[in-house]
Amino acid sequence: MRNFGGKVLFLDRSDINTDEIIPARYLTEVSKEALKPCLLEDLNLEGFDPEKDIKGRQVVVARANFGCGSSREHAPWALEVNGIHMVIAESFARIFRQNMFNCGMLAIELPSEAIDRIFDEFAGADTEIYAGLDTGILKVKGGGGEDEIAFSISEFDRALVEAGGWVEYADLHY
Amino acid sequence: MPKTVAEKIFDSHRVDNPAGEMYVLGLDAVFCHEITTPVAVNDLVSRGKDRVFDPSRIKVVIDHVTPAKDSKTALQGKILRDWAKRNNIKHFFDIGRNGVCHVLFPEQGFVRPGSTIIMGDSHTCTHGAFGAFAAGVGTTDLEVGILKGVCAFRYPRSMKIQISGTLRKGVYAKDVILHILGELGVNGATDQVIEFAGPVVEEMTMESRMTLCNMAVEAGATCGICYPDMTTVDYLWPFIKDEFDAPEAALAYYRKFLPDPDAQYNSIVEFDVSNLSPQVTFGYKPDNVRPVSEMEGTPVDQVYIGSCTNGRLEDLRVAAEVLAGRRISDSVRGIVSPATPETYRMAMEEGILGTFLDAGFCVTNPTCGACLGMSNGVIAEGEVCASTTNRNFYGRMGKGGMVHLMSPATAAATAVAGHITNSKLYA
Numbered sequence: 303m304r305n306f307g308g309k310v311l312f313l314d315r316s317d318i319n320t321d322e323i324i325p326a327r328y329l330t331e332v333s334k335e336a337l338k339p340c341l342l343e344d345l346n347l348e349g350f351d352p353e354k355d356i357k358g359r360q361v362v363v364a365r366a367n368f369g370c371g372s373s374r375e376h377a378p379w380a381l382e383v384n385g386i387h388m389v390i391a392e393s394f395a396r397i398f399r400q401n402m403f404n405c406g407m408l409a410i411e412l413p414s415e416a417i418d419r420i421f422d423e424f425a426g427a428d429t430e431i432y433a434g435l436d437t438g439i440l441k442v443k444g445g446g447g448e449d450e451i452a453f454s455i456s457e458f459d460r461a462l463v464e465a466g467g468w469v470e471y472a473d474l475h476y
Numbered sequence: 477m478p479k480t481v482a483e484k485i486f487d488s489h490r491v492d493n494p495a496g497e498m499y500v501l502g503l504d505a506v507f508c509h510e511i512t513t514p515v516a517v518n519d520l521v522s523r524g525k526d527r528v529f530d531p532s533r534i535k536v537v538i539d540h541v542t543p544a545k546d547s548k549t550a551l552q553g554k555i556l557r558d559w560a561k562r563n564n565i566k567h568f569f570d571i572g573r574n575g576v577c578h579v580l581f582p583e584q585g586f587v588r589p590g591s592t593i594i595m596g597d598s599h600t601c602t603h604g605a606f607g608a609f610a611a612g613v614g615t616t617d618l619e620v621g622i623l624k625g626v627c628a629f630r631y632p633r634s635m636k637i638q639i640s641g642t643l644r645k646g647v648y649a650k651d652v653i654l655h656i657l658g659e660l661g662v663n664g665a666t667d668q669v670i671e672f673a674g675p676v677v678e679e680m681t682m683e684s685r686m687t688l689c690n691m692a693v694e695a696g697a698t699c700g701i702c703y704p705d706m707t708t709v710d711y712l713w714p715f716i717k718d719e720f721d722a723p724e725a726a727l728a729y730y731r732k733f734l735p736d737p738d739a740q741y742n743s744i745v746e747f748d749v750s751n752l753s754p755q756v757t758f759g760y761k762p763d764n765v766r767p768v769s770e771m772e773g774t775p776v777d778q779v780y781i782g783s784c785t786n787g788r789l790e791d792l793r794v795a796a797e798v799l800a801g802r803r804i805s806d807s808v809r810g811i812v813s814p815a816t817p818e819t820y821r822m823a824m825e826e827g828i829l830g831t832f833l834d835a836g837f838c839v840t841n842p843t844c845g846a847c848l849g850m851s852n853g854v855i856a857e858g859e860v861c862a863s864t865t866n867r868n869f870y871g872r873m874g875k876g877g878m879v880h881l882m883s884p885a886t887a888a889a890t891a892v893a894g895h896i897t898n899s900k901l902y903a
């Protein structure tokens with residue numbers, strides 16, 4: 303199975319919606335690659351600069367209800383073409399979460415205490431997080447410290463990731 | 477086991493139960509528009525699977541940007557048009573016959589109680605007004621739906637919202653749902669189905685029920701559902717009259733999809749709306765809601781009346797009632813977009829479009845247009861739009877713009893005053 307992890311982009315806010323992740327004015331694109339420079343362009347978060355802050359990051363950590371609003375799968379695609387294959391949050395909107403797994407990517411939910419801990423101890427520093435899908439452990443490294451946090455995904459979500467996405471899974475089964 | 481509406485629909489449409497709570501459902505209909513479908517089409521073509529599971533169950537419209545505004549949107553339309561032709565999809569609504577998907581498809585009689593519907597659009601929850609399980613999905617789900625006629629969902633948990641009391645004059649379904657959103661929060665019903673019940677819902681027209689269900693997703697819900705009754709059957713009758721001997725027989729059949737008396741809900745919430753006043757949003761989230769009176773005097777640059785939330789004939793009628801014999805403020809640009817050609821025609825015949833024109837509104841063709849800031853009324857940085865749509869997200873109607881969501885009556889009154897204000901219909 304593919305590996306998930308890398309440098310973290312911290313987005314310290316709840317209810318980040320898919321209009322912020324990829325604004326509607328870019329929904330006229332019919333290729334995923336074209337979305338690359340537009341990721342998080344309208345994010346309403348003080349101090350965040352999409353031009354500087356996204357490059358070289360492979361993981362997003364955010365607060366609750368990440369990906370709410372529009373159903374646009376352009377949001378996970380915009381993450382994907384920027385090399386971000388894993389989002390960790392306290393909770394996700396249903397469609398966004400399903401879209402991530404449907405694309406063979408990871409949306410990991412952690413209890414609020416664990417999210418608080420990651421933000422408190424690691425935000426700001428050059429942090430990396432790796433997900434061990436076999437061990438169920440997230441390894442967090444950065445700012446001179448290390449942490450391990452247990453996580454789980456459902457059997458079905460795991461099957462989607464293993465298959466490479468929902469199209470591949472459905473092709474085998476239906 | 478007593479069941480909720482969604483549980484009954486899941487049990488009657490189950491194709492597979494691949495793991496735990498996940499159900500794969502057979503789909504009665506897959507709806508498509510030009511923003512989220514072309515990427516699915518291109519992917520199917522590149523996989524050598526340019527097929528559809530059943531052309532008669534796929535309904536397609538170009539609605540978000542129409543007429544096309546540039547080469548890119550023209551290409552999206554072309555991909556959809558060519559695909560529908562190749563795959564023999566008869567229900568394809570192109571320019572001249574097209575309108576906002578969630579208004580057009582019910583108007584065409586495509587939604588039935590107890591059915592399953594997906595679309596690559598979050599406001600697909602609107603169709604739950606007919607007692608259907610209708611859910612917005614992403615493009616990959618849409619792609620598999622088109623190809624295989626199935627979609628995976630978690631076995632539904634439901635919330636029941638009981639709406640009691642009597643609505644005051646000048647207070648509408650939009651005010652009710654804004655108020656409910658203010659109470660539930662944008663995360664308050666995530667991954668749940670909301671059943672809207674109670675005397676206020678029973679009194680509502682199908683149009684108002686659609687307004688109610690339309691914004692269920694703003695609380696994170698998968699679908700909003702109203703119970704089929706005689707109002708539902710009367711709306712559907714022209715489309716189902718060959719299937720049933722009489723409307724009563726249709727209702728008897730659809731009652732299969734009412735919840736059992738002891739069905740289990742995650743929660744049951746009661747709202748008494750007797751004292752509810754018109755509501756408006758004030759921030760960048762649809763749960764930032766307060767009474768219009770508390771926002772009185774907030775200046776606006778544009779007023780937009782339309783969309784899948786409030787672009788139906790009943791909405792235009794109310795707005796026209798407020799506008800009759802008056803002019804909108806010189807400081808305001810007014811835009812109205814009847815949601816479908818049928819809405820447009822009826823509004824024309826009733827003289828409603830004339831009222832809008834006399835008041836100084838621009839009447840556009842049916843389209844999503846300004847609702848998502850793609851065309852027909854995008855606002856400039858720092859501008860404020862009073863809107864009958866469903867999302868006030870930062871930049872939704874144009875980068876750096878502010879949107880205040882409200883009912884058509886409040887929007888019309890706001891256009892006349894030049895600032896947010898209650899309509900004369902609310903005494």
Ligand code: SF4
Nearest residue numbers: 576783784844847848
């Ligand atoms: S009117 Fe607005 S909310 Fe409704 S489908 Fe169109 S873009 Fe989406």
